[in-house]
Amino acid sequence: MSKQKDNSQKDKPNKTFSILKPYEDDYNKILGFDIETEGPENNFVLGCFYGDDLKYVARTKQEVIDFVNERRLRNYTIFATNLAFDFLGSFYEETDFWDFSERNGCIYSFKWYQQKTIVDGAIHLKYPVHFYDTLKIFPASVAKLGSILNVPKMEHPSCFAKIPQNAKEELELIEYCMNDAKISYLFIKQVAIPFLQKYNLKFGPTIGNIAVKDFRTNHLKQTFYPEPKINHEMAFKSYYGGRTETFKRGTFKNVYCFDINSLYPSVMLEDMPDPNTSYYNELGDMYHIENMEGVSFVKVHVPDMYMPPLPMHKDDKLLFPIGTFTGFYNHNELRNAMKYGVTILDIKEQLVYPKKLKLFNSFIEEHYAERLKLQANKDPLEVMEKLVMNNLYGKFAFNYSKSTELIPAHKFDYNKISNKVIKVTPLFNDKFISLEKEGGDPPVYSFPIWSSYITSYSRIKMYEYLANPDLKDKLISTDTDSIFLKDYNGEIPTSTKLGEMKLEDGYPIAVGIFVRPKMYFTHKPKCKGISFSHENGEAEFYKILNGGKVKQRRFVKFRTAIRSQSHHKFGIVKPNQIIHTFKKCDLEDTKRAWSKRFNINEEQDSRPLEVNE
Numbered sequence: 001m002s003k004q005k006d007n008s009q010k011d012k013p014n015k016t017f018s019i020l021k022p023y024e025d026d027y028n029k030i031l032g033f034d035i036e037t038e039g040p041e042n043n044f045v046l047g048c049f050y051g052d053d054l055k056y057v058a059r060t061k062q063e064v065i066d067f068v069n070e071r072r073l074r075n076y077t078i079f080a081t082n083l084a085f086d087f088l089g090s091f092y093e094e095t096d097f098w099d100f101s102e103r104n105g106c107i108y109s110f111k112w113y114q115q116k117t118i119v120d121g122a123i124h125l126k127y128p129v130h131f132y133d134t135l136k137i138f139p140a141s142v143a144k145l146g147s148i149l150n151v152p153k154m155e156h157p158s159c160f161a162k163i164p165q166n167a168k169e170e171l172e173l174i175e176y177c178m179n180d181a182k183i184s185y186l187f188i189k190q191v192a193i194p195f196l197q198k199y200n201l202k203f204g205p206t207i208g209n210i211a212v213k214d215f216r217t218n219h220l221k222q223t224f225y226p227e228p229k230i231n232h233e234m235a236f237k238s239y240y241g242g243r244t245e246t247f248k249r250g251t252f253k254n255v256y257c258f259d260i261n262s263l264y265p266s267v268m269l270e271d272m273p274d275p276n277t278s279y280y281n282e283l284g285d286m287y288h289i290e291n292m293e294g295v296s297f298v299k300v301h302v303p304d305m306y307m308p309p310l311p312m313h314k315d316d317k318l319l320f321p322i323g324t325f326t327g328f329y330n331h332n333e334l335r336n337a338m339k340y341g342v343t344i345l346d347i348k349e350q351l352v353y354p355k356k357l358k359l360f361n362s363f364i365e366e367h368y369a370e371r372l373k374l375q376a377n378k379d380p381l382e383v384m385e386k387l388v389m390n391n392l393y394g395k396f397a398f399n400y401s402k403s404t405e406l407i408p409a410h411k412f413d414y415n416k417i418s419n420k421v422i423k424v425t426p427l428f429n430d431k432f433i434s435l436e437k438e439g440g441d442p443p444v445y446s447f448p449i450w451s452s453y454i455t456s457y458s459r460i461k462m463y464e465y466l467a468n469p470d471l472k473d474k475l476i477s478t479d480t481d482s483i484f485l486k487d488y489n490g491e492i493p494t495s496t497k498l499g500e501m502k503l504e505d506g507y508p509i510a511v512g513i514f515v516r517p518k519m520y521f522t523h524k525p526k527c528k529g530i531s532f533s534h535e536n537g538e539a540e541f542y543k544i545l546n547g548g549k550v551k552q553r554r555f556v557k558f559r560t561a562i563r564s565q566s567h568h569k570f571g572i573v574k575p576n577q578i579i580h581t582f583k584k585c586d587l588e589d590t591k592r593a594w595s596k597r598f599n600i601n602e603e604q605d606s607r608p609l610e611v612n613e
Contacts, residue, residue: 017224017444020216022200027193032185033080035089036177038162042576050181064090069114074127081142081184083133088575095431102406105559108205123410134184136206146183148380154179195384211392212445219363227275234295234351235448237328240311242480244517250603252486255512257504259482265389266499267457268360273353273449284350289331293353299326299346307467308608309337321611333456397451400440407433428562516589549582
């Protein structure tokens with residue numbers, strides 16, 4: 001008989017995932033911000049701030065600083081699209097006056113402090129002005145935002161990326177820059193803020209943060225308590241991403257692409273484990289897999305088949321192999337795998353959730369209905385309804401266990417350093433400190449078992465199409481929520497309903513080239529890690545197919561800049577500086593087994609990899 005440990009929370013902690021009170025704010029003190037630059041180092045040329053009652057043009061960095069230091073801006077929040085470019089392009093050298101929120105290389109926000117005092121050798125900063133990025137709410141360019149708002153981005157002026165040579169050129173550049181700042185401002189003013197006010201939400205720096213607040217404020221029905229460490233560890237190990245595989249490669253005619261309407265939101269309507277009740281078995285059993293939700297560490301045998309159902313992490317890739325191997329899987333995924341012939345040979349540790357609940361139904365149903373209504377009226381607010389539905393589930397799997405964080409040196413206090421910090425590294429002439437952390441405390445919204453179940457439900461929903469024998473000879477590729485087919489003949493019923501398949505816009509196409517996962521050419525070339533130019537994208541794609549290298553233009557990221565040294569390839573670099581590299585791609589797919597090397601003129605089929613442990 002296995003040893004069972006009750007994981008239910010008897011001693012209720014102070015920090016809980018609980019209902020939030022509605023929040024009200026007029027959000028009337030906001031500005032849009034944009035800068036223009038020139039040269040390979042993207043040196044500052046001018047900056048513009050836009051608001052309904054406040055507009056300002058800065059022709060130097062000092063003028064930007066002077067404006068932001070004005071007393072009237074103390075309660076303002078400033079938004080830019082691709083904030084790191086604009087903020088660092090204006091304030092980079094003034095490191096004693098700003099702070100930022102950053103984790104694992106991703107910058108979420110900046111704070112500029114209007115006042116600095118030094119007391120007993122310690123820096124004290126007061127009166128922050130907050131800067132946020134529209135990309136963290138809606139990952140879209142200024143041009144895309146402008147099209148949604150019906151405020152088109154302007155054409156590049158003649159002096160774009162240059163220093164204006166006369167008053168006319170300067171005026172054109174100011175008009176262009178101010179229009180970009182206006183678009184960022186209007187997106188927040190006309191889309192993000194109305195959404196916050198509609199649902200009584202406090203602003204958050206990311207769409208995931210906003211989605212969690214919305215769920216807690218308007219849809220959460222009970223309090224959930226932090227789970228034990230073992231629950232987190234096992235749930236994270238059972239959390240796999242979307243399925244991206246190429247099954248056939250070469251050049252295909254009459255290519256169709258189908259995708260599922262709001263895949264992740266649709267499966268959030270399914271039953272979810274109740275994290276308030278769980279127990280841990282050192283040795284699990286089939287009864288709990290077949291009858292209860294949870295996670296088990298199992299040894300499985302996947303028989304020889306064209307489309308195996310179980311994911312597996314190996315060599316930093318997500319594979320779907322045949323063979324005999326071990327892994328952590330949630331019970332939903334294991335029950336589905338057994339339907340298709342997978343055998344469970346051994347069960348080790350097991351996490352069990354005896355209760356389950358419909359957790360997200362009202363959240364999804366409300367936002368999906370609202371999105372359809374807003375779409376019908378061509379209201380740009382519909383984008384926020386879509387974004388919160390698609391970004392809620394990922395927050396529950398926020399990985400807190402290991403991270404790196406950058407902070408300004410003026411914020412660092414060695415005496416207050418957390419015991420979770422395992423490495424401290426000064427950077428950029430000691431102006432910044434890199435902190436490596438391990439074993440941090442989970443945030444109150446950390447319930448990776450929910451994310452594990454949502455992603456497994458999604459893979460299972462897609463698997464119903466991938467394993468359809470009528471599609472085996474037609475299936476070319478899959479990418480999370482979509483499939484590409486050749487010779488389609490009505491095998492897939494289509495619908496605009498939530499969770500149903502629809503034909504993607506622009507399909508079918510006459511010819512498509514498929515090489516490996518995330519590398520294909522249909523309407524335009526796509527290859528993970530490669531940016532194709534608008535003018536020569538097709539030629540660049542064929543150059544890669546012929547073994548050539550493609551020139552890539554990269555903007556130096558903040559971390560790269562402050563870590564750069566004179567002996568590095570590009571020497572000491574600055575944020576936003578443009579560097580050029582040449583990149584080529586391996587055409588061979590390592591996620592499936594192929595009998596021949598890739599040949600663009602030959603249709604090739606594959607087999608799953610075999611893994612035996």
